[in-house]
Amino acid sequence: MIIDHPLLGPRDAAEFVVLGDASLIDRPDGMTATVEEMHDYAYLRDNPAGDHRELWYHEQGDRSWLVVTRSTLTHEVIKVELARNVARAQGRSR
Amino acid sequence: MRYSALRILKEGLTGNRGWQPAWREPEPKPEYDIVIIGGGGHGLATAYYLAKEFGERNVAVLEKGWLGSGNIGRNTTIIRSNYLLEGNQPFYEFSLKLWEGLEQDFNYNAMVSQRGILNLCHSDPQRDAFVRRGNAMRLSGADAVILGPDEIRKMCPYLDHESARFPITGALWQPRGGTVRHDAVAWGYARGADRRGVDIVQNCEVTGFDIKDGRCLGVETTKGPIKAKKVAMCAAGSSSRVAALAGLRLPIESHVLQAFVSEGLKPVLPGVITFGAGHFYVSQSDKGGLVFGGDIDGYNTYAQRGNLPVVEDVCEGGMAIMPMIGRARLLRMWGGVMDMSMDGSPFIDRTHVEGLYLNAGWCYGGFKATPASGYCYAHLLASGQPHETARFFRLDRFRQGAMIDEKGVGAQPNLH
């Protein structure tokens, strides 16, 4: 798989570490979340067959976090974004 | 028809005209007591033990492809009971005991071969950890032997014993571990279940559930609706997809594991060997091929194939511990999709939907579990109570803080 890094261009997927579903960006507020919300966030996954948004870390590169949209049926990489942009757009960071 | 040496002789003398198909190919009935989703090793074993041990004969196994098309026909066939934790080890030892009597029990040659499994260690702390694990194994009634470098050198002279980076400092050896012919396990259980009246329906995909007021009444399939008093999910790598049809989200990600076979060689490996400093393991099939593998690819996938970086990684591991493998040519490689769970351990449990049960999360280690998984799932389905050795495999264990995390890496499926 080739990841088209928004800053560095096409990179071999072997340079990255995969964390998992990009919904991990939406961590509930630990002070207000219910046990149920925290449990679902930490342990449950949609695990879809088809397009999947996931967090990839460019460990052997510029160490940026990316949100990669990838098909779990074909391995085709559909879209690559900087995770900070995605998180900011979701109001995660100021 | 019972298989026996006498039978072979008789058939041989009469032109082999008396052999019959090992199981029927029935159309599904409109209703069953128990419907099992998934005709892999676990589903078929569940049906077999339901019929044989628990008197449940009105049972169907629905398989979307053909028997053996899933992981039961794709794994590297290793059986062992060398776990550490209380939640796991007694279960896997129960499974190993069932393997030991399996061929007589289901009257089928599954080529159960207890040629031993050798887990190499490469540092003092790793050796300490293996000693501790060996003790846990022995507490559960399993066998475990700690070997020193000299004994290993005698057993496997061709390993790289003196590597400067990863010298072999010892090994945990389980003589009762070994390999089993995986397809024959599916066929043996299928035949045994069929003979006891279980309907095995191939090319029948479950496409939905009939759930009313929190109760599961049956399933929708590509061969029409089928009613059932109890529905038992057992779809290995597809568990999340099947469970999603019932509105469930599982603590599971689907990942691919690759496996490799070399050309046939003369007998060289005594049993299974695992490299303790990288992810590589190898055994030799009865045909002579070196069967080996390593890590999962690490990203979510439902494609039954992996990518080249892991191929490279596995081969590097092989070259590091057993340099002679570089002379063997690779014959075939393939991948299988598995349920990686949040703590690396499986589930055998009921769900919050009444009458709907789950068997899932077997990661890359479910083949060895096949007999016990089937037995314990059948126990739960028939009696409503978890089997003693499977009582920790609960679906709500993350909520309860009762994870069974052998590796201690937390809720990160691709690290287990």
Ligand SMILES: Cc1cc2nc3c(=O)[nH]c(=O)nc-3n(C[C@H](O)[C@H](O)[C@H](O)COP(=O)(O)OP(=O)(O)OC[C@H]3O[C@@H](n4cnc5c(N)ncnc54)[C@H](O)[C@@H]3O)c2cc1C
């Ligand atoms: C490469 C590889 C090597 C492995 N090596 C080992 C090993 O050495 N030792 C070990 O212990 N374990 C090993 N494993 C793990 C082991 O193979 C699995 O954990 C185990 O086989 C899973 O259980 P199963 O046999 O029931 O799965 P499967 O055979 O995959 O059965 C599940 C079945 O469900 C069916 N299904 C899915 N969805 C539906 C639906 N909607 N309707 C109807 N049917 C459906 C599938 O078609 C499939 O046949 C390995 C796995 C892989 C991929």
